[in-house]
Amino acid sequence: MQLTLSGQYDDRPAILTIHSGAGGTDSHDWVEMLVGMYAGWASSRNRPVQVLDTAYGDEAGLRTGTLEIGGQHAFGYLNAEVGVHRLVRMSPFDPARRRQTSFARVEVLPAALEESGEVDIRPDDLKMDFFRSSGPGGQNVQKVASAVRLTHLPTGLVVTCQTERSQHQNRDYAMRILRARLLALREQERAQQLSNLRGVRVSAEWGNQIRSYVLHPYKSVKDHRTDFQVGNADAVLAGEIDGFIEAYLVSKLGNDK
Missing domain, CATH: 3.30.70.1660 (Alpha-Beta Plaits)
Structure with missing residues (x-):
């Protein structure tokens, strides 16, 4: 193995x-x-x-x-x-x-x-939108717009996250997903x-x-x-x-x- x-x-x-x-x-x-x-x-x-x-x-x-x-x-x-x-x-x-x-x-x-800096995301390259999280049937489950949508402008990659009640936590999770997608994209371009x-x-x-x-x-x-x-x-x-x-x-x- x-x-x-x-x-x-x-x-x-x-x-x-x-x-x-x-x-x-x-x-x-x-x-x-x-x-x-x-x-x-x-x-x-x-x-x-x-x-x-x-x-x-x-x-x-x-x-x-x-x-x-x-x-x-x-x-x-x-x-x-x-x-x-x-x-x-x-x-x-x-x-x-x-x-x-x-x-x-x-x-x-x-x-x-x-921490390695292998994926560098500049603040100017990000567009951030907030919206209300939705549940089954499409109903809004929160009164506060805590869900996050990140758009990476240079590549057009879009990531959304609506799991948590906190905007900050959802943004953190969305950034994790975005970094992984950018890493994969970089590898594609390289090899x-x-x-x-x-x-x-x-x-x-x-x-x-x-x-x-x-x-x-x-x-x-x-x-x-x-x-x-x-x-x-x-x-x-x-x-x-x-x-x-x-x-x-x-x-x-x-x-x-």
């Missing part, structure tokens, strides 16, 4: 963002389930985990969720999770209880180290190898999935890159994903050779 974790950024904290894909409300619920899965993986291994941002779905779940996960080789491990994740189950949002397939896309970036950091960007829909989680008519989770498969889907969704991560990292090492 040490051989698989020798990348330039592998020992960094990881900033992991999950985006909803095809599947409507079920895909929003799937994002929330995956946020819980990765938070469970971190917590059970005594890794620090911080929710940096959440954007609620119209009826339930989350459109996106962003976590920062630390600990030894956090990015090295979690980079194995980049890609589209597919869920098959009986939909709790369908009155007819029909089987539904939904998708979510996982993006993982290495955290930029603020044209952004795919090594965040994976090839694909749409979250049928045919692009790296892993399938089936909860009906049987329970199973299978990684399509390595064929690693387990039958205890509930344990996987609670955070038991080490087998998938290690199988992928070992297979990637073999491919690199």
